[in-house]
Every structure is written in structure tokens, then in C-alpha cells.
Amino acid sequence: MNARTILFEKHVLAKARMVDFGGWDMPVQYDGIIAEHNRVRTHVGMFDTCHMDAFLIKGDLNPIVSQDLKTLAVGACRYGFLLNEEAGILDDQICYRLGESEWMMVVNASTAPADFAWVSQRIEAQDLRSTQSKIDVQGPDALAEVTRILGLDLSDLKRFRWKRFSNCLVSRTGYTGEDGVEIYATHEAIATFWDKLLANGVLPCGLGARDTLRLEAGLPLYGHEFDLTKSPAEANVMRYASKAESFIGKDALLERAKNLKEQLVAFKLEGRQSARNGQVVKQGDSVIGVVTSGSYCPTIAAAVGFAYVDPRHTVLGSTFSIDNGRALLAATVVESPFYRKK
């Protein structure tokens, strides 16, 4: 049987459509993906992200992660990768600096058990799965609504900073391309927050909207843009690899960056028809790559996506076609993010 979050029964009561996501029963939509997407872009929405995991870590974490933690202040958090020796991406994660040598690392759901094994073999780490849950509140009104409804003063909370309250930890982060927060607390406290937010007009959003929001904002997803066969070099995210510090996989990463065999590009399709994960990218008759994510995105009203292609076809404005099995869809390489908040 799949795992369930503390909020599972609430999703079922709200008549959410439930799906399997990395071994978890999660809501994919409540009243409709587009309505939920638009709610986050224009006002506020909340997400059950309890399936994600976090580790409490003590010691010198820098050699294990790609991001530079030496320059990270206590009270801040930073995005980066867990890489293996070949620079393959084990996971993408965010490290919160809780104290001088105390950290919280937040990781994806399906990769969490392997991540924990990898990390705990190398440093003192505690899996917070049994004690902690998380929700995301996202949208231009997210901070104001969390303050109004939960009574948390967020006025001094800057981007990629966190703040501890008596019953929770709040960071100004998210995965939607909008302003917003992630709230970490005990399972019981998270369930109470969810009920209070809902009772005060913050509506829930599912993984469907989370996916269109992150795609539109140009944010990669583990299992799609990232996996063990890819490194930050092919994925175009070298900015999250420290230049100053050494870390597992760094030597291999620098080698791979010199001789790219494929590279992630953002593309836009001519029509509203979507390309989908796994479809082949072609130039004439030759196969030059494969799609990793693709969807119609509501705010930009266009079908966009990501693909790994031969590095010779990554120049902005270059065109290729995507074979969906019945037709060739015309695509143009464009800049990511597809959407930037005003």
C-alpha cells in the first residue's frame, strides 16, 4: 500500500482526485488544474508537500553537496545537488543553515530513502520523516494570508531565508515561480494549519497545478530533467555547483562540462498541442534528443517543455520537431523561465 500524508483524509473529504506519486497517495487536483494554477498566479493556494522529506544534519556538510555552504548565513537556505562520484544527480535539495554546523536538508519524496542512506553514511544525520510534515502556501498573497490566518509575522522574512516560530519553521521558498512560503512543523501542527488556512479561504491545489506552475517557471523536476544519468552540466544548472569548494562528483562534473554529449533546452510549440515526457526530438529524419517535460501552461497560454538534445541544437531560436507518434510538432528553442512573476 502507498504511504499517506497526515492530510490524506482531508483530500479524500474534499473529493480530490488521488494518484500515486513516488509511492505516495497524493492529490493531483481538487477543482481543476487550470483553476488551481491560476489561483496561485493571481492570489494564493496551498499544497500538501508532506511527502517530501527532510534530514537534520550535524557537521561539515559542504563536501557532500554541490552548493557552497561556507558562504551561507545561519537563517538562510540554498539550492543544490547531491551528486555521486560520476556527477550523476542523486537528488536536488535545499540546505537550511540552522546553526554554525547544523543543517536541514530538504529532498524529494521518491529519492528520500536512497538520499538518507547516502548522506547518513557520510555525516551524522537524522531522518525527520516520523516527526515532521510540510505544506507550501504560494502566490502573491501568500505571506499576507499566512500572517493573517496563522498569526505568523513574516514582515522581515527575505527570499531564501527561514524563521523559527514557537510551533513551526517558515522559509520564503517554493516551487511555483510565485512568492510564498514552505511551513515545517509536527504532523499535528501541519494538520491544524491546513484546517485554519482552508477555513479562512486558502484553497488547496494538487500536484497537477504544481507541475504546470513549476514548468512555466522553468523549474526542473527530479525524474524528468534530473536523474542519475545527468549531471548539472548537461542540465544547465552549473550555477548551483560551488566554484570555490570541493564536493563529491566535482572533478567528474568539470570533465563532463568540457565535453557535453547532450544539453537541456527549453522549447515552445507552435500550437496548443503538448509534447510529453519520452517523446523523441527530431531534426529532419535524425533523432537529436528526447522530451523530459511538456504541458500546456495556462498563464502563458502555450505548450512548452524541456528536452535533452544534441548540444549543436541548443541555440535560442533554432527549431526542431517532436514526434508524438502520430504527428511532428514544430518547436522552437526559447529562454527559460517561460514565465517570470511581475
Next chain:
Amino acid sequence: MMHYTKEHEWVKIEGTGATIGISHHAQEALGDITFVELPPVGKVLKAGDALGVVESVKAASDIYAPISGTVSEVNTQLDGSPELINQSPEDKGWLCKLTKITASDADPLMDAAAYKAFLG
């Protein structure tokens, strides 16, 4: 009278012509429709032929002809407003019309009561 297929298309037969769409259940299962591909006018379809594609945010679904006939008209409003299928699946969100129809022998059609029972 409306008839339905196991693949959740509906067909409304009037004389030798018919209108085709997808059922309320189908649009609900698909979610927000974002794109519709319809057959060219004049295309001759046999019952069971793929006649087009309906895409939602999450997935693409083939639509099959419930009966045989020739495409006489397509719902061009769906190009700019595919959400009509969600809003009015069994009326304004129709997909295409056929002429010179012949009844299906591949997939027996269900009336509304039988379709409701089929959905369970």
C-alpha cells in the same frame, strides 16, 4: 437520441447524419481540455477509426468514431475554446458531424441508461 460507446464517445443520430462528442464522464476524467485535433471535412471514417485527439493538461486521448460515415462539419469553436468540452460536453462541445452514416458493427452502442449502468 444519445448513444454512447465504451470509450466514452457519444453519438446523436438524426436520419442519415450524426453528431459526435465525448461524454460528461470522459471530460470529467480527462480534466481541463487544452487542445483538440479534429478530422478534415470529407474524411471517410469506419466505426472504430481514430477520428481525433483530445488533450488535457495531463494527457492525450484518442477519440474513435462510434459509427461509420463521412465527416461533414467540425466544431471550429474548439480551436480557440477547447474548454467548451468541459463546460458543455454533450451539447456545445460537440466534435464533428457525419453524413452517410451506417450503424456500428464493431462496438455496440449503449443508450443513456445502459451507459449509466456501464459506468457503475
